[in-house]
Amino acid sequence: QKEVEQNSGPLSVPEGAIASLNCTYSDRVSQSFFWYRQYSGKSPELIMSIYSNGDKEDGRFTAQLNKASQYVSLLIRDSQPSDSATYLCAVNRDGNNRLAFGKGNQVVVIP
Amino acid sequence: GAVVSQHPSWVICKSGTSVKIECRSLDFQATTMFWYRQFPKQSLMLMATSNEGSKATYEQGVEKDKFLINHASLTLSTLTVTSAHPEDSSFYICSASSGTSAREQFFGPGTRLTVL
Numbered sequence: 571q572k573e574v575e576q577n578s579g580p581l582s583v584p585e586g587a588i589a590s591l592n593c594t595y596s597d598r599v600s601q602s603f604f605w606y607r608q609y610s611g612k613s614p615e616l617i618m619s620i621y622s623n624g625d626k627e628d629g630r631f632t633a634q635l636n637k638a639s640q641y642v643s644l645l646i647r648d649s650q651p652s653d654s655a656t657y658l659c660a661v662n663r664d665g666n667n668r669l670a671f672g673k674g675n676q677v678v679v680i681p
Numbered sequence: 682g683a684v685v686s687q688h689p690s691w692v693i694c695k696s697g698t699s700v701k702i703e704c705r706s707l708d709f710q711a712t713t714m715f716w717y718r719q720f721p722k723q724s725l726m727l728m729a730t731s732n733e734g735s736k737a738t739y740e741q742g743v744e745k746d747k748f749l750i751n752h753a754s755l756t757l758s759t760l761t762v763t764s765a766h767p768e769d770s771s772f773y774i775c776s777a778s779s780g781t782s783a784r785e786q787f788f789g790p791g792t793r794l795t796v797l
Contacts, residue, residue, distance in 0.1 A: 602784045613774045613791040614725065619784070658724060667713060667778055669786060673724040 573597060574661050576672035584680050589646040591675050593659030596640070602662040603635055603642045607655045608674065614658055618644060649679045684708050685777050687789035694765055695797055702760045702792045704775030710755035711777035715786060716748070719772040731758050765796045 575594050583589045591605075602621055606614035620626045620633040620642065632645040642661075646653055659672040684707040694700050704714055713732050717725040729750050731737040737750035749761040758777075762769055772793050776786040 604785070606788075613788040616785060616787065621784070662784065667784055667786065668715070668727060668730055670727075671724045 572672075573663070573670040574659055574672040576659050576675050578675050580676040580678060582678045582680055583649050585649060585651060587649050589649050589653065589677050589679070591644045591646075591657050591659075591677070593642045593644075593661075593672055594640055595642070595659075595661045595670075597661070597663065597670075598637075598640065600661045600663070602667075603633070604660040604669070605631075605633060605642075605644045606658040606660060606671075607653075608658055609655045646677070649677075651679045651681050653677060654679045683779070683785075683787040685711075685775065685787050685789040687775055687792050689792060690790060691793040691795075693795045693797065696766050697764055699761055699763045700765055700794060702762075702773055702775075702794075704758045704760070704777070704789050706756045706777045706779070706787075709777075709779045711758075711779055712755065713778050714752055714758040715776045715778075716750060716758075716760050717774045717776065719774060719791075725774065728760075762794065765794070767796045770794055770796045 605618040607617050608614045618633040620635045626633045630647045634643045656674040656676045658674045660669040663670050686705045688703045716728045719725050728743045729737045729739045731750050731752040733752050733755050739745045752758040774791040776788045778786050
């Protein structure tokens with residue numbers, strides 16, 4: 571089993587709709603979870619971090635964490651064409667803050 | 682805040698030459714810097730973790746003699762790809778974390794290396 575799995579294929583959503591992305595991880599001792607956005611040809615940009623079970627909202631983004639199920643998700647409300655990018659889920663691997671990344675989910679927002 | 686720069690943004694070199702990439706934290710002191718490599722359509726793969734003043738810790742399968750990392754100050758880390766070959770062509774990205782928000786990593790813009 572991979573450390574961090576993002577299994578969904580490209581996600582197409584109409585402008586204004588909600589985009590939902592899922593991520594599972596294998597290491598139960600992981601404590602820190604992140605969502606990064608990466609535009610084509612660019613480096614990742616941190617958009618959300620979450621450390622406790624439950625929901626965390628920041629603007630149009632909501633991260634949800636369930637440590638018992640080893641599951642973290644990201645919701646993008648009122649999707650905009652500028653949200654079209656690849657979203658990477660990252661999980662810390664140990665106390666040194668090393669991160670393991672999922673392969674990413676491409677989101678395409680259709681105007 | 683939390684700005685990380687990389688230089689150069691792209692480089693083309695001949696096979697067998699060495700290339701140095703610089704990573705700088707511009708507005709914070711980076712206690713730890715990380716180097717990643719990303720091949721097209723793939724995710725980021727951590728190559729090594731670098732703490733200021735100490736030797737880098739390399740991930741399994743990464744040749745430390747080929748990818749030399751120096752972290753001489755709290756704002757600068759360098760990655761040198763020695764004797765580069767075409768298979769080393771990739772997008773190299775550094776990130777940095779600070780003592781005040783150590784769990785979050787902030788990424789530089791990346792360096793695209795092409796080895797002919």
